[in-house]
Amino acid sequence: MTMREKIEQAAARYPDRRSAIMPALLIAQRQHGHLPGPVLEEVAEILGVERIWVYELATFYTLFHTEPVGKFHLQLCDNVSCMLRRSEDLLRHLEDVLGIEKGGTTADGLFTLSTVECLGACEMAPVMQVGDDYHGNLDIARIDALLARLRATVPHSIGADLAAAEPPGE
C-alpha cells in the first residue's frame, strides 16, 4: 500500500479528516523516518486540511520528528521511578559510548539519544524505548549488549550509507 492509501484507510475511521492527522503523521513517519516540510505538505494535501494544522501537531508531540533521527531512536526515561533506579548513570554511559550528547545523533546515522517522560513501565525501571520496543531493568551491561544487538541487525555498510544518504524529501 502506498502512503496515500494507508492514510486514506486511516482517515476513513474518523468523522472529520482533521482528526486523522495524527495517524497520518505516524504513517508518514514510518515511511520517511522523520517529517520534513514536503512530507507535512503531502499529508495536508492527502487529507485536504490546512498545512498549519499538520505542522502544529507535528511540532507538539515529541514522538513526531521534524528533524532527521537515527535508525534507532533511544528514548531513555528520566522520570521519578527510573531516576531512582539510576537512569542518570545510564544516560551518561550512553553519551560516552555513543560519543553524542542527549538530543544528538551519531555520525553513522544509527543512533539518536533522547530522554522522555514516564513511559508507563515503572515496574521495570529504568526503561528505554527503542523504536516500538521497551527494554527494562537496564544496567550498563545490558545497555552495552543492547547496543551490540542493534548494531548487529545492520550490515556494516548500511550504517555508512545511512549517514551519507540525503534525508527523504529534502
Place this chain on the structure above:
Amino acid sequence: MAKLKVDGKEIEVPDHFTLLQACEEAGAEVPRFCFHERLSVAGNCRMCLIEVKGGPPKPAASCAMGVRDLRPGPNGEAPEVFTTTPMVKKAREGVMEFLLINHPLDCPICDQGGECDLQDQAMAFGIDSSRYQENKRAVEDKYIGPLVKTVMNRCIHCTRCVRFTTEVAGIAELGLIGRGEDAEITTYLEQAMTSELQGNVVDLCPVGALTSKPFAFTARPWELNKTESIDVMDALGSAIRVDTRGREVMRIMPRVNEDINEEWISDKSRFIWDGLKTQRLDRPYVKKDGRLQPATWGEAFQAIKAAVAKTSGDKIGAIAGDLASVEEMYALKQLIAALGSESIDCRQDGAALDPSLGRASYIFNPTIAGIESADALLIIGSNPRFEASVLNARIRKRYRMGNFPIAVIGEPGELRYEYEYLGAGTETLAELVSGKGKFAATLKKAQRPMILIGQGAIAGEGGAAVLAAAAKLAGAVGAVTAEWNGFAVLHTAASRVGGLDLGFVPGANGKSAAEMVTGSDVLFLLGADEIDLAARKSGFTVYIGSHGDNGAHAADVILPGATYTEKSGTWVNTEGRVQVGNRAGFAPGDAREDWAIIRALSDVLGKKLPFDSLGELRSKLYAAHPHFAEVDAIATGNGDEIAALGQKAGEMGKSVFASPVKDFYLTNPIARASAVMAECSALARNNFKAAAE
C-alpha cells in the same frame, strides 16, 4: 434562566451564559486575555479566575465554566461566586507573575503601549518586582505578511489570533507550534497571510505581539484625536474610528456596529490611510496648451463657465463616482438640472438598477445581520469575499452554525466556506427560475431563502433581464414574504444606494454614464475614476475629486475635493442604511469639501444653489428625501416591488457573470494611491509568495 449570586448580588442570567458573562451582567469586572465574545472559548490564559462557593477549593476559570455547571447550596440556595476575594486576588496575581516571567516588559518601545490589556492588568494585579532570576525565553519574530508586524517575545499564547483566522476569517493561517515553553505563533513556514481580514488580529492580540506594520513607531495612542466615522471602501459602511494627529490621519480602527461589521473591518478599510496623503490634488488645475497647469479657483471656474457657455444644456452631463457622499451628489444634481440637463448617472459600471422600480429592487433587503437568520443562500454573479469581505465573514458565521446550503452562479472562487457551484451565467439562472435543478428545490424548501445579486450579474446590457429573473426566482421560491425579504442586492460602491435614492440617474431625455463619455460637450466627473474614459475624444471634462487618478488625467479642469475623512457626509450602505461620516481633518492645500465646490461653481455659472452651509443643504435634502434624515435607520423596501420586477422577467440572452472586483486592494483612487495596498496587491498577484524577511 439560572439564578446565582455574584459578590453577594443576586442575578438571573440565561442558562448558556458562562460565569464570566454572568459576572459582567452583575457589574463585576473580570480580567481576561484569551476570552473573546466572538471567538470560541479556549480557557488557556487563566486570568479570569474567580472563586466558586461550594466548588472545588481552587479558583475556577470563569470564561470556561457555564452557569449551568454550578450547584446550588445544601438548602437549595442560589450558587455563589466571588470576584474580589483574597483568594481571587492572589490567584490572579499568581497568573500575572507567570505571564510576565517570559514577557520582555519592553513597553517603552512597544506600539501596544497605552492600549495594552497586559499593561492594564499588570497595573491591577502585577507586583512591582520579579522573583524570576533565570533567563527569559527568546522567540524569533516571524514574517506573516506586509500588514501585521510580530514581536513574538511578547506573545502570551492566548491563541485569539489563531482562533480568529480559523473561525472568522475562514482560513487557518496562523497556528501554535511546539509546546510548553517552546510554543510559538506562526504561519506555515512564515508565509504571508492571505486573508482580507487579517488586520483584525492586531486588535485582537491583547499584547503587543501582533501590531500594525504600517503604523509601527509613528504615534502613541494617547496623542491621537479620535473621530468616529463611516468607511467607504465598500458598500457596507462599516463603523470606523479615524485617529489623527494634527491634520494627518495616523490610522483607522474599527468600531462596533452589530448590525454591520460587528467589530471587524477589512484590510482595505484599515490600511488605506497612506493613500490619503499621496497623489493628492491640492489645488485647482486648468489645461493650457495641452497640459494641466496649476490655477486659482477663479481661473478654474471661469474656464468651466466658458465651456458651459459654448454648449446647450442637453450636452452637459455628470457622473458620480463610487465614494461620493449624498450631499455632494445632491448639490451636483441640482446644478446639472439648473443647467438644463437630465444627463446624470451614479452607475459607472452600467449596473441595471433603476430607482423607479422601487427601493426594494436595489438594496440588500434581508440586512447584513439578517444573514444569520437565513436558511439557504444563492449567490448570483458576486464574489462577496472581495466585494464585501466583512459581509462574507457574516455569511461564514451563518455557515458555521450549520444547515445553510449555499450555491453560486458566476465565477467559482474560494469564498472561505463550502458551496455548490451551479454554473457560470444566465443559462444556469434561467434553469433555476424555471424550477429545474436540485438547488431550486432547496430554495423552495427553505423558510428564509436569500438571493444575493452581485453587480457582476447586472452590469451591462443583459443586466436588467438578469435582475428581473432574480426577482422572479425570489418570488417563485418564496424568498419574499410578509416577514422576510431575501432579495439582496450587494453593492460594491459606497455611494451607489445613496445615488439611487437621490435619483442620480438619467431622466427621460438624459444620457447614461457610457453615453455621456462620448456624447457630452461638458462632463462633470464627481470622483468618477472607474469609468473608461478612453473613448472620450472630444468635449470638456471637469474632474471634482481628491486624487490624481484616471478621472483627473482626462480632465480639462480639476477642482480639488476632499476624501471621506475630510468631510462630513451621508452615505447609504447596501442595506439602505443611512449613515453619517464625520470629518477627522482638513483637506490639504486649496482642496475643499465637494459640496462647497459645487455651490461656489453654481454661483459663477449664474445658477446659484439655494444653500450656503452644509446644514442648509441638508435641510433642503431632507425636505426632498425625508429618509436621509433617519440616520442609522433603513427605510425598508416593499416586497411588492420585487414581485412587480419579477413580472418583467424575459429572455436574458447568453452571458456569463464576472465579479467587478478584479483586485481587492485597488478598487478606488485612494487605494490606488496607497503604497501599502500596492504591496498587498503585488503579493496577491504573486500568489502570496514573498521571501521571508
